[in-house]
Structure formats: structure tokens, C-alpha cells
Amino acid sequence: MSAPIRLCLIGAGRAGKNHARAVTRHVPGGRFVALVDPVAAVRADTATEFGIEAQFDSLEQALAGAEFDAVVITTPTPTHTPLAVEAAEHGKHVFLEKPMAISLEECDLIIGAAERNGVALQLGFMRRFDPQFAAAAQRIEAGEIGQPMMIKSNTHGPGLPPAWARDLRTSNGMLAEVNSHDWDTVRWLMGSNYTRVYTEVANFKGxxxxxxxxxxxDNALVNLKFESGGLGQISGICPCGYGYDGRVEIVGEKGIMQIGELKGQAIVVCTDRDQGLISPIFKTWPERFQWGYIYEMEHFTSSIQRGTAPRVGGAEGRWAVAGVLAGTRSFLEERPVTLKEILDSVARV
Ligand SMILES: NC(=O)c1ccc[n+]([C@@H]2O[C@H](COP(=O)([O-])OP(=O)(O)OC[C@H]3O[C@@H](n4cnc5c(N)ncnc54)[C@H](O)[C@@H]3O)[C@@H](O)[C@H]2O)c1
Structure with a gap:
């Protein structure tokens, strides 16, 4: 067996801890040997919990002070581009959380740096590695429900995202931070790119x-038209309060497929016939997609070991960002927006 890939975790917040947990407990092909976070207390806490030896204030310091093969970037979105580019320029493989970046120009800088330096670039779309979503995708591709006609994909999260993630000035808001997964999922399962989007948003709990x-x-509903002629819908609610809810329904010419469920465990309890049945719901994203997070890190480390390109890379991340930009422009300008408008406006970098 080859030696574990030495990983440097950049960002010790919610997503960083989640990846540290997945790798430390379940991925023998990887090992976190360094941790970067400018907040000393958060850094020390995560380093202690997961036994990460070397700690740094910045990636620059980590590059000078530790030996590692790859970075796992789990920082706020505006920092993704400088960190990913710097890591790639130093020959480090890059696992980058969604949303890939704020703009398509930034996505191109990241893709360019990875290609130029011959390093792997994997995006954090863990639904592609979730056993249920992966099995569904295979069955759709095998033609079981026929040509996909319509898809509905939702992500409803229980709590308010961090302040930076809900502010359009520091991120592209909920359509990016929460619904990036849906933008990727609908393209993947429909086997087609979206061409036009129309978004309505609402603020109930702000x-x-x-x-x-x-x-x-805190509520968004996006209508989509695909190149294939298919139709789609993405819904986002955060905070929804009731639990973590990420489900898809896809209808093809030959049938329907539903992926995921609200029920968090196969337990149903009844102690009172007037109250009826009680069943646990998924409470959080780490719980619902536990295996997706584990398998995506397993895929990242084994892709590096084999020298093959990860199957979810810069192109997928860029498409999700394009969707987010079209969806955001649509509600700000109160009109349907074509992807062509967004893609044609990209400045060459
Ligand atoms: N795939 C998923 O399901 C999923 C879930 C949650 C978050 N995310 C993504 O992960 C990223 C981080 O989100 P989060 O919720 O963990 O945020 P967070 O605010 O909880 O944590 C971010 C951490 O990054 C640190 N940080 C900020 N700038 C840094 C820098 N330049 N270098 C090193 N560390 C820095 C902060 O101190 C903080 O500890 C975002 O892109 C988010 O969209 C993905």
C-alpha cells in the first residue's frame, strides 16, 4: 500500500472540521499533517481534536514550514482563488470546497494554475459520491427512466449560514453557499447544461x-431550461428550521426517480395512537452526507496516488458558479437570464 497523501487543511471552521473527521476516521489514504487558520483558538482546537501536528497562520507559512502533498481548502469563498492558485503554483494538489469562486474569471485562474502545474483539482461536490445519488446517476445514465424531462432539486438547511456566507458583498449568497450542490446535481443528472434561469427570492426570517x-x-426558487429541452427547478431555504433536507425528483420519458428522503434513520416509534408515528429527521449536512464526504476524500487521495484526474473538477465548479451568477442577476434584475449572457461576459485572464 502506498504511503498516505500528506494533507494541509486550510480553514478550521465547519467544513474543515468535517473533512478532518472524515479523513482521520475513515480514509487511510490521507493524513492531515498541517493546519492553517488565522484564528489561533479555532486552529488549536481543531489541531488537538484531530491530532494535526503543525499549525500555521497562513498558507505561505505552511509552505515554508511543513512538507505536504495536497491542500484541502475550506475557507470563506472570497479566499478560494488566492489560496488555490498559490497552492497549485507550489505543486500541491488541490481539494477546493464549493462554491469554486466568486466569479468565472477567478475560476479560470484556478483551472489555469492547476493545469499549468499538473496538479489535481477536485471540487467539494460530495453529492456525486453519496451512495444514493451515485447509484441514481448510474441508473439514469443506463436509461432506466428514459430521457430526463424534468428535475427538482432542493437544499433546505436548518440554521442561518455564517455572516460572510449570506452577504452578497462577501459571497454570492444562499444560491452559492447552499444551492451550489443543486446547480451541480441538476446538470449532472439531466446530462445537459442549463441555458436560461429565472429566480424569485423571499426574506421571511431575516x-x-x-x-x-x-x-x-432566505428562500429562493429557480426555474431552469436545459440545452436538452428539459426543465428544472432548484429550491433553497436557509434557515428552514425543521432539519437538513436535500432531495431530488427526476422524471424521464419512461418513469420517475426520487433520490433521498427526509427520514434520517430507519426508526419509527409510536407511543400514542393520537400522536401517530414519530421518526428521526436528518438534522445536519454532515449527518445526511456523511458517506459522500468520506468517499469524496477517498477519491481525492486515491486520484493523487494513481495519478488520474478527479472526476469532479474545475469545469463542474465553473458551471455551478455560472448558474449562481445567472440566478443572482435574475432576481436582482427581475427577469430571466441566459447562461450565454453570463458566459459571454467573462473577461479573458
Ligand atoms: N460541501 C459542503 O457541504 C459544505 C458545507 C459547509 C461549508 N462548505 C464550504 O466550505 C467553505 C467554508 O465554509 P464554513 O462554513 O466552514 O466556514 P466557517 O466560517 O465555519 O470557517 C471558515 C474558516 O476559515 C478560516 N479562514 C478564513 N480565511 C482564511 C485564510 N485565508 N486562510 C486560512 N483560514 C482562513 C476562518 O478563520 C474559519 O475558521 C465555504 O466555501 C463553504 O461554502 C461546504
């Missing part, structure tokens, strides 16, 4: 949560 950032929304 005031009660003391959020007064401009254009804040």
Missing part, C-alpha cells in the same frame, strides 16, 4: 435573526 444586509434572502 428580521427575526437580526440580518439587515442588503438583498438578504
Amino acid at each position: 428580521a427575526a435573526n437580526n440580518v439587515d444586509t442588503p438583498h438578504f434572502y
Whole structure:
């Protein structure tokens, strides 16, 4: 067996801890040997919990002070491009959380740096590695439900995202931070690119949560048209309160397929016939997609060991960002937006 891939975790927040947990407990092909986070208390806490020896304030310091093969970037979106480019320029393979970046120009900088330096670039679309989503994709590709005609994909998260992630000035908001997974999923399962989007948003809980950032929304519904002629819908709600809910329904010419369920465990309890049946719901994203997070890190480390390109890379990340930009422009300008408009406006970098 080859030696584990030496990983440097950049960002010790929610997603960083989740990957540290997945690798430390379940992925023998990888080992976190260094950790970067400018917040000392958060860094020390995560390093202790997962036994990560070397700690640094910045990637620059880590590159100078530790030996590693790859980085796992789990920092706020505006930092993705400088970190991914710097890591790639130093010959480090890159696992990058979604959303890939803020703009398509940034996506191109990341893709260019990875290609130029011959390093792997994998995007954090763990639904592609979730056993249920992966099995469904194979069955759709094998033609079981026929030509896909319509897809509905939802991500409803229980709590308010961090302040930077819900502010359009520091991220592209919920359509990016929560619904990136849906943008990727609908393209993947429909086997076609979206060509036009129309978004409506609403703000139900902002005031009660003391959020007064401009254009804040906590509900979004996007209608989609695909190149194939198919139709789609993405829905986002955050915070929804009731649990973590990420499900898909896809209808083809020969049938329907539903992926995922609300029920978090195969347990049903009844102690009162008036109250009826009680069953656990998925409470959080780490719980719902536990195996997706494990398998995506397994795929990243084994792709590096084999010298093959990860199967979810820069092109997929860029398409999701293009969807987010079209969806955001649509609600801001109150009109349907074509992907052509977004893709044609990219400045060459
Ligand atoms: N795939 C998923 O299901 C999933 C789930 C949650 C978050 N994410 C993504 O992960 C990323 C991080 O989100 P989060 O919720 O963990 O955020 P967070 O705010 O909980 O944590 C971010 C961490 O990054 C650190 N940081 C900031 N700038 C840094 C820098 N330049 N170098 C090193 N560390 C830095 C912060 O101190 C903080 O500890 C985002 O892109 C988010 O969309 C993905």
C-alpha cells in the first residue's frame, strides 16, 4: 500500500472540521499533517481534536514550514482563488470546497494554475459520491427512466449560514453557499447544461435573526431550461428550521426517480395512537452526507496516488458558479437570464 497523501487543511471552521473527521476516521489514504487558520483558538482546537501536528497562520507559512502533498481548502469563498492558485503554483494538489469562486474569471485562474502545474483539482461536490445519488446517476445514465424531462432539486438547511456566507458583498449568497450542490446535481443528472434561469427570492426570517444586509434572502426558487429541452427547478431555504433536507425528483420519458428522503434513520416509534408515528429527521449536512464526504476524500487521495484526474473538477465548479451568477442577476434584475449572457461576459485572464 502506498504511503498516505500528506494533507494541509486550510480553514478550521465547519467544513474543515468535517473533512478532518472524515479523513482521520475513515480514509487511510490521507493524513492531515498541517493546519492553517488565522484564528489561533479555532486552529488549536481543531489541531488537538484531530491530532494535526503543525499549525500555521497562513498558507505561505505552511509552505515554508511543513512538507505536504495536497491542500484541502475550506475557507470563506472570497479566499478560494488566492489560496488555490498559490497552492497549485507550489505543486500541491488541490481539494477546493464549493462554491469554486466568486466569479468565472477567478475560476479560470484556478483551472489555469492547476493545469499549468499538473496538479489535481477536485471540487467539494460530495453529492456525486453519496451512495444514493451515485447509484441514481448510474441508473439514469443506463436509461432506466428514459430521457430526463424534468428535475427538482432542493437544499433546505436548518440554521442561518455564517455572516460572510449570506452577504452578497462577501459571497454570492444562499444560491452559492447552499444551492451550489443543486446547480451541480441538476446538470449532472439531466446530462445537459442549463441555458436560461429565472429566480424569485423571499426574506421571511431575516428580521427575526437580526440580518439587515442588503438583498438578504432566505428562500429562493429557480426555474431552469436545459440545452436538452428539459426543465428544472432548484429550491433553497436557509434557515428552514425543521432539519437538513436535500432531495431530488427526476422524471424521464419512461418513469420517475426520487433520490433521498427526509427520514434520517430507519426508526419509527409510536407511543400514542393520537400522536401517530414519530421518526428521526436528518438534522445536519454532515449527518445526511456523511458517506459522500468520506468517499469524496477517498477519491481525492486515491486520484493523487494513481495519478488520474478527479472526476469532479474545475469545469463542474465553473458551471455551478455560472448558474449562481445567472440566478443572482435574475432576481436582482427581475427577469430571466441566459447562461450565454453570463458566459459571454467573462473577461479573458
Ligand atoms: N460541501 C459542503 O457541504 C459544505 C458545507 C459547509 C461549508 N462548505 C464550504 O466550505 C467553505 C467554508 O465554509 P464554513 O462554513 O466552514 O466556514 P466557517 O466560517 O465555519 O470557517 C471558515 C474558516 O476559515 C478560516 N479562514 C478564513 N480565511 C482564511 C485564510 N485565508 N486562510 C486560512 N483560514 C482562513 C476562518 O478563520 C474559519 O475558521 C465555504 O466555501 C463553504 O461554502 C461546504
